[in-house]
Amino acid sequence: MKVSGSQIVIESLKKEGVRHIFGYPGGVVLNIFDYLYDDKDIQLILTRHEQGATHMADGYARSTGKVGVALVTSGPGATNTVTGLATAAMDSIPIVVLTGQVPTMLIGNDAFQEADIVGITRPCTKYNYLVKDVNDLAYTIKEAFHIASSGRPGPVLIDLPKDITAAQCAFNWPDKVSIRSYNPTLEGNKWMIEKAAQFISKSKKPVILCGGGVILSNASEQLRELAEFAQIPVSSTLMGIGGFPSSHPLSLGMPGMHGTYYANMAIQESDLLIAVGMRFDDRVTGKLDAFAPHASIIHIDIDPTTIRKNVEVDIPIVGDSKRILSSLNHALKEGEKPQWDEIRRQWLKQLDQWKELRPMTYHYVADVIKPQYVVEKLYEVTGGDAIITTEVGQNQMWAAQFFKYDRPRTFLSSGGLGTMGYGFPAAIGAQVAYPDKVVIDIAGDGSIQMNIQELATTIAYDLPVKVAILNNGYLGMVRQWQELFYKERYSYSYLANVPDFVKVAEAYGAVGLRATRPSEVEDVIREALRVRRPVFMDFAIDWKEKVYPMVPAGAPIDQMMFEEEPKKEEKKLKAVK
Amino acid sequence: MRHTISVLVENKFGVLSRVSGLFSGRGYNIESISVGETLDPKISIMTIVTKGDDQIIEQITKQLNKLIDVIKVQDLFEIDHVEREMVLIKIAPKQELKGEVLRLAEIFRGRIVDSSPKTYTIEITGDEKKIEAFIELMKPMGVKEFVRSGKIAISREMARSK
Numbered sequence: 057m058k059v060s061g062s063q064i065v066i067e068s069l070k071k072e073g074v075r076h077i078f079g080y081p082g083g084v085v086l087n088i089f090d091y092l093y094d095d096k097d098i099q100l101i102l103t104r105h106e107q108g109a110t111h112m113a114d115g116y117a118r119s120t121g122k123v124g125v126a127l128v129t130s131g132p133g134a135t136n137t138v139t140g141l142a143t144a145a146m147d148s149i150p151i152v153v154l155t156g157q158v159p160t161m162l163i164g165n166d167a168f169q170e171a172d173i174v175g176i177t178r179p180c181t182k183y184n185y186l187v188k189d190v191n192d193l194a195y196t197i198k199e200a201f202h203i204a205s206s207g208r209p210g211p212v213l214i215d216l217p218k219d220i221t222a223a224q225c226a227f228n229w230p231d232k233v234s235i236r237s238y239n240p241t242l243e244g245n246k247w248m249i250e251k252a253a254q255f256i257s258k259s260k261k262p263v264i265l266c267g268g269g270v271i272l273s274n275a276s277e278q279l280r281e282l283a284e285f286a287q288i289p290v291s292s293t294l295m296g297i298g299g300f301p302s303s304h305p306l307s308l309g310m311p312g313m314h315g316t317y318y319a320n321m322a323i324q325e326s327d328l329l330i331a332v333g334m335r336f337d338d339r340v341t342g343k344l345d346a347f348a349p350h351a352s353i354i355h356i357d358i359d360p361t362t363i364r365k366n367v368e369v370d371i372p373i374v375g376d377s378k379r380i381l382s383s384l385n386h387a388l389k390e391g392e393k394p395q396w397d398e399i400r401r402q403w404l405k406q407l408d409q410w411k412e413l414r415p416m417t418y419h420y421v422a423d424v425i426k427p428q429y430v431v432e433k434l435y436e437v438t439g440g441d442a443i444i445t446t447e448v449g450q451n452q453m454w455a456a457q458f459f460k461y462d463r464p465r466t467f468l469s470s471g472g473l474g475t476m477g478y479g480f481p482a483a484i485g486a487q488v489a490y491p492d493k494v495v496i497d498i499a500g501d502g503s504i505q506m507n508i509q510e511l512a513t514t515i516a517y518d519l520p521v522k523v524a525i526l527n528n529g530y531l532g533m534v535r536q537w538q539e540l541f542y543k544e545r546y547s548y549s550y551l552a553n554v555p556d557f558v559k560v561a562e563a564y565g566a567v568g569l570r571a572t573r574p575s576e577v578e579d580v581i582r583e584a585l586r587v588r589r590p591v592f593m594d595f596a597i598d599w600k601e602k603v604y605p606m607v608p609a610g611a612p613i614d615q616m617m618f619e620e621e622p623k624k625e626e627k628k629l630k631a632v633k
Numbered sequence: 634m635r636h637t638i639s640v641l642v643e644n645k646f647g648v649l650s651r652v653s654g655l656f657s658g659r660g661y662n663i664e665s666i667s668v669g670e671t672l673d674p675k676i677s678i679m680t681i682v683t684k685g686d687d688q689i690i691e692q693i694t695k696q697l698n699k700l701i702d703v704i705k706v707q708d709l710f711e712i713d714h715v716e717r718e719m720v721l722i723k724i725a726p727k728q729e730l731k732g733e734v735l736r737l738a739e740i741f742r743g744r745i746v747d748s749s750p751k752t753y754t755i756e757i758t759g760d761e762k763k764i765e766a767f768i769e770l771m772k773p774m775g776v777k778e779f780v781r782s783g784k785i786a787i788s789r790e791m792a793r794s795k
C-alpha cells in the first residue's frame with residue numbers, strides 16, 4: 057500500500073518514539089501539517105519563533121535524554137533554526153530538525169523562500185540530508201535519529217522538498233541502520249584502563265573533571281562510585297553540572313574562569329587529572345601553558361578529536377564514559393588495595409583548608425537584592441527539586457554557582473555557544489517533557505528579551521514555566537568586562553528602556569511578580585511556585601554586582617580576582633541576615 | 634611538514650564540501666585536493682595535500698575520520714607510496730626558442746597535446762619536483778598559462794614502511 061511522504065515522516069517519528077514536535081508552519085511544510093491535523097499520537101507545540109522551537113527541542117532532549125524534534129518551513133523558517141542547531145552542536149545535544157524545502161524541480165532557482173539550508177548548516181550539524189526521493193525517506197529518518205543519538209550526540213537536519221512530502225510510496229520501516237563509515241568506539245581500550253587504574257592508585261592528589269559527556273552517557277552513578285571508592289574530589293564543568301552531586305562532600309564546584317577558588321587550586325596542585333567527557337575548553341583551562349602544571353592526565357572521551365586537541369594527555373581512553381568508568385571501577389577494585397582514606401587524607405585536608413579560606417560567598421545587604429541571594433532562595437524554596445535552565449551572562453554564572461544540583465539533567469545551559477535566549481525556550485521544552493516538575497529559567501533582563509515571544513507558547517499549552525529575571529538593567533556580563541578591563545567605558549551595555557516585565561507577563565496572560573527588596577524575594581518565589589501558571593519574577597538586583605571569582609581571559613586559572621571586601625556599614629548589615 | 638592524505642569517502646551529494654568546509658572552518662590549509670571515483674562507484678577517493686605540525690596533522694586525520702561520510706583516512710607520510718601530478722602548460726615561445734622548448738619537453742617525457750602557429754600546449758606528468766622544475770624551465774620561454782591537476786597518490790604494494 058502506498059502512502060504519502062508526509063505520512064511516512066510522521067509515522068517514522070512515531071516509530072522513533074516521538075510524542076512531541078516543536079514547530080512552526082509555512083508553505084512547503086503544509087503537507088506534513090495537514091497530516092498532523094488528524095493525528096492523535098503526536099502533539100505539535102506551536103512556538104512563536106523557529107529559534108524557540110529548536111531550543112525547546114534541545115531542552116526536551118537535555119532533560120530527558122531522548123531526541124528532541126523540530127519542524128519548520130523553508131527559507132526564513134529554516135534559517136531561524138541555525139542558532140538552535142549551533143547551540144546543540146556545541147553542547148552535543150541530540151535533536152532532529154525537519155525543514156521544508158521548495159519542490160525538487162525549483163531547487164537552485166532562487167525560488168520563493170528557498171534557502172540552501174543544507175549548505176548553511178553543514179558546519180553546525182553533526183550531519184544533514186536533502187531527501188530527493190520519497191523512497192529514501194523512512195531510511196533517512198531512521199538514520200538521522202541514529203546519528204543524532206549515538207557516539208558523540210548532535211543535531212541532524214533533514215531537508216524535505218514539498219514534492220517529496222506529497223509523493224506516494226510504500227512505507228517500509230527499516231529495523232536497523234548500518235553506516236559503514238560511522239562506527240563510534242564504545243568500549244575503552246582494556247590496557248589503557250588498567251594503566252589508568254594504576255595511575256589512580258599511585259596518585260596523591262587526584263582530581264576528577266566531570267564534563268557534559270558524563271550526563272550524555274548517563275554515567276553519573278559510575279562517576280560517583282569512582283569518586284567515593286578512591287576518595288577523589290570532583291569538579292564539574294558548566295556542562296557537567298549535575299553529573300556529580302553539588303552537595304556531596306567531595307564536590308569542588310566548577311573549575312575555570314568563574315570557578316571556585318578551591319577547584320582551581322586543586323587542579324593547579326593536582327598530580328593527576330581524570331577528565332571524563334570534557335574537552336578542555338579555554339574557559340576551563342585559562343592559560344594553557346600554565347594549566348595543571350604538575351598533573352598527569354587521563355582523558356576519557358567518546359570523540360577522538362577532543363583528545364590532545366588542547367592539552368597533552370598521558371592516558372587517552374576513547375569510548376563511552378559509562379562503560380569506561382565501569383571497567384575502571386572494576387579494575388580498581390580488582391587491583392592492589394591501597395588504604396584510600398590513608399592516602400587521601402592529606403589531600404582532602406588541603407582541599408578543606410582551601411574551602412575554608414575562600415568559600416563561595418557574596419555580601420548580603422538588606423536594602424538591595426543580591427542576585428546570589430535570589431538563586432540561593434530559589435534553591436531553598438524548591439529544596440533543589442527543580443529543573444533549572446539559564447540564559448547567558450552573569451545570570452548563568454550565578455545560577456551555576458549558587459544553586460546545588462544533585463541530579464543529572466537538571467541544569468540546562470548553553471555552554472559552548474553561550475546563546476542568550478536559550479534558557480526560556482529550553483525551559484519550555486523541559487516542561488513539555490515533565491509537566492509536573494518545577495522548571496525555572498534563571499534569566500537576565502537582556503537575554504529574556506531574545507525569545508520573550510515564547511510566553512505565548514507557555515500560555516497556549518498551559519506550561520507553568522517560571523522565569524526568574526535577575527534584572528540589573530544592563531548587559532551585565534559585558535558591563536563587568538568593561539568595568540574591569542575597559543576602564544569603565546560602558547559602551548552600549550546599558551539597556552535603556554527595559555520593559556516592565558510584570559506588565560509584559562500580564563499582557564500575554566501570564567503572572568507577573570516583582571521584588572525590589574531582599575525581604576520580598578522569598579514571598580515572590582513562593583507565590584510563583586504556588587500558582588500553576590507561567591510566571592515572570594522580576595528581581596530588581598544590585599546592578600553593580602559582579603561575578604567572582606574571575607580569572608581574566610588568557611590568565612592561569614590560579615590568578616583569580618575576588619570581590620573586594622565590603623565597606624564597614626555593609627558588613628554590619630550582613631549580620632542582619 | 635607537508636603531508637599527503639588519502640581519504641576514502643561515500644560518493645554522496647555534498648561530500649566534497651563537507652571535507653573542504655572542515656579545512657576552512659578549522660583553519661587548516663589545503664595545498665591541493667583531487668577527487669575521483671574508485672573501483673566501487675559508490676566510493677570516491679580524495680587526495681589532499683596539507684601542511685602542519687604533528688599535532689595539527691593528528692587533528693586533521695581525526696577530524697576527517699569523524700565526518701560521517703568518511704570511510705577511511707590514510708596519511709601517506711608514514712607509508713611508501715607513489716605520487717603523481719599533471720600539468721598542462723601553454724607556451725608561446727619566440728621563433729628561435731621553439732626548438733629548445735620541444736627538446737626540453739622531450740627530456741621531461743612531455744607530450745604536445747595541442748599546437749597553433751604561435752603556441753604549444755605540453756602535458757607533463759610526474760612528481761611535484763619534476764613538475765616544478767619543468768615550469769621553472771619554461772618560464773623564460775614565454776609561458777601563457779598552466780593548469781596543475783593537484784596531486785594523486787597510491788601506496789606501494791610491497792615495502793609498506795619507510
Ligand SMILES: Cc1ncc(C[n+]2csc(CCOP(=O)(O)OP(=O)(O)O)c2C)c(N)n1
Pocket residue numbers: 447448449450451452474475476477499500501502503504526528530531532533534
Ligand atoms: C545571542 C548573543 N548575543 C550576544 C552575546 C554576548 N553576551 C554575553 S553575556 C551578554 C549580556 C547578557 O545580558 P543579560 O541577559 O541582561 O545578563 P546579565 O549578564 O546582566 O545577567 C552578552 C550581550 C551572547 N552571549 N549571545
Ligand SMILES: [Mg+2]
Pocket residue numbers: 500501502526527528529530531532
Ligand atoms: Mg542584565
